[in-house]
Amino acid sequence: MPSASTEASTTVGAVSATSDRSPRSPRPAVVDSRVTPGGPGYRRMSLALFLAGVATFALLYSTQALLPLISDGFGTTASAASWTVSAATGALALFVLPMSALSERFGRRTVMTASLAVAVTVGLLIPFAPSLGALVVLRAVQGAALAGVPASATAYLAEEVRPKALITAIGLFVAGNSVGGMSGRVLTGWVAQEWGWRVALAVLGVIAVGCAVAFRLLLPAPRHFVAGSLRPRVLGRTVRAHLSNPLLRRLYAIGALFMTVFGGVYTVIGYRLADAPFSLPQGVIGTIFLVYLVGTVSASTAGRLAGRLGRRGALYLAGGTTTAGLLFSLSDSLVLVLVGLVLITAGFFAGHAVASSSVSHTAKEGRAQASALYQSAYYVGSSAGSTLGAVAFHAGGWGGTVSLGLLAVLGVVGITVVGSHAARRGPVPVH
Template sequence: MQPSSTGASAVNSPDALAQPSPDAPTSPVGSSASISAGSPAGETTGESADRRLRPGDRAFRRANLALFAAGVATFVLLYSTQGLLPILSADLDLTPGQASWTASAATLGLALALLPASALSDRYGRTTVMTASMVAASVLALALPLAPDLPTLVTLRVVQGAALAGLPATAMAYLAEEVHPRALASAMGLYVAGNSIGGMSGRLVSGWAAAVWGWRWGLAVSAGLALLAALAFRLLVPAARHFRPAPVDARALARTVSGHLRNPLLLRLYALGLLFMAVFGAVYTTVGYRLTAAPFGLPQSVAASIFVVYLVGTVSSASAGRLTGRLGRRGTLYVAIGVTTLGLLLSLGDSLVTALLGLVLITAGFFAGHATASSAVGRTATEGRAQASALYLIAYYLGNSLGGTIGADAYHSTGWEGAAAVGLGAMTLAAGVTLYATRRAVVARRTGLAAPAA
């Protein structure tokens, strides 16, 4: 969804973690070999690199537009139910925690399917897997409005999330292989813009349509928008010229993944991604309930519009890179944690102004923290960067599922204070992880060892 930028190309969405170096954690998931922006798979000579897509090429423009459309389709579908949770609760007589599963189930399915989807793309091709992913997810989207009850809806959302995994697991590999390194940043940036717009519009469109016609029509409108974007992708995407099929080496993949999971620094970065996303999931899953309830009592159409605040991430993601240059990675993480915490505290007031200002700060802090943690993954993993990135994505989407569900249950029990408490707890843990890294760095400097990155 997913989905950060610390350099020239900003990540505008929590749903897109894909950027070229230095934001390598957004590297696509692959088999045992990682793919870097400067050395696409199967193309290592200067002559081969010169044949890759450049600005001014018609195929370059088509590839950019195709991946933009793919990002829109993916994240429209992934977050289509989040903007209409209050209506779902009223129509199906659900608690916020129960309704939240319609959003959490999709990100959970996506997280579980990332590694298998990337392996399939190594074997069968990038455009094949991306096309199959979007078509399957869009077809499933057409079935969602017909779901008779919550268990059926949640089951379909899990399967839909798994189907969607083929795109975030593959899109960056396609661009890294087909686009010239000098043009890769702009291509990545446009794809991420599609992620951001899709993530926002999925919430807005479904919420607005549901306010007029009900949640079933809200989902139907989202499905239609995603189908149009998927069709645009298929018509525009140039054939892959540099892809080389590779057999799936399950043992090598398992060794690489196991090595990353034994790396304490990577584990801390994965934990930070999970914790920041838990805050985001808890807040954005429950904010619709809060704004439509007393003391605000906003109409559903107005409450759905609150997701425009999502665009704050465009600024904070770009600013995170500049801030890291001044304060260092840990310093930026402290700022992100502090801003998010301040936003959560401000949101506790009964004034609509302070509630909205709190939401802006929460969003800005989340994006800055996520951008900083995700960019550190690529610098930390010296081998198997693709798998390191995949594990970050898995932790990230699991954080969304956990935060959304736990936050919704807390909201149902104690109101907004409960959801905010979930976020504050996550930020307390994130501060503890960062403090631990700071202490290790101090000890390392005193003993003359290399300081950990985060």
């Protein structure tokens, strides 16, 4: 998840010129002191941020696989229970930009540590929520706290890791996101089947505490962070410049629409599989989230795909794959539904990887804020998808949720077509 500024100083050892230096004297060597794979501290750094990613996404989507049980426990509808997901992702979307600004002033490690501390503390309180309203409020607080992790993690890596190793290091953090999102759902599904959803969330909370403590003990102190000032006017100008860029606006919309599909499908799929004709137990439903592993693979190959087809070609392919998955999922055959989930997951992660990387490529200045805006749009899409997908399911069954997803994919294709026409007219001016 990409976030704060990466423009900190990255070299040491430069020596000022003096008046009596000989013109022929060799210049002192400039040594890059940032870490590389195999170097001191690299493994600790990678493991620490991997665990931060696990904790963040396990907590963020902790209730998603448990929505049918939460609905039964509080005697409410799918659309009402879906707010336990939407509140967390919506709060994260609102707070990711302010958190990126705080990390510029107080440091990446400090903000990530504080964010995880608050989030895991709330996670230990959530199993005792007396009502659905209280649960939604606690989830909103948790999502707001978690915004500090994606807002700071990639900036920390960009400042502390050499450029050639940066993609690998960020890849490990993203892998932690995927593993956390998947394992949290699978674990809670099986635990809830035996002891209920409250015990499942308690177990996940304890695991998140362990990840947060290990993260703080393992993460090396930053050596290249340079504190900035909190200047709202400067931040406001940067944000306005990004939002005035048509290409960036299109990329933000694409990220939000892809996440609308994904959030809607995975919020409602538990209800779909628990009902006839499948009638699967909660543990098996949780195991379905192992499909996330497909997304890890498709995201990692998205770069090569874009290299062959171009960015817009890759987006068309991702949209087509997602559409095919949505249509397969309409079947009453469990095998075809699973095939549909595989295609939806692969298409979503590929599209998300292409869109998010294009944001960093497009923004020549203020990349931290450009990335934070993308994350905001992305999680707004998640929140909207979770809520609207559940509303559509309540109104029209699984077909209603699929219709919502198809509309979102149509939006992605339409925006990409507009981008293709704009590219023919000329380059987008850089703000």
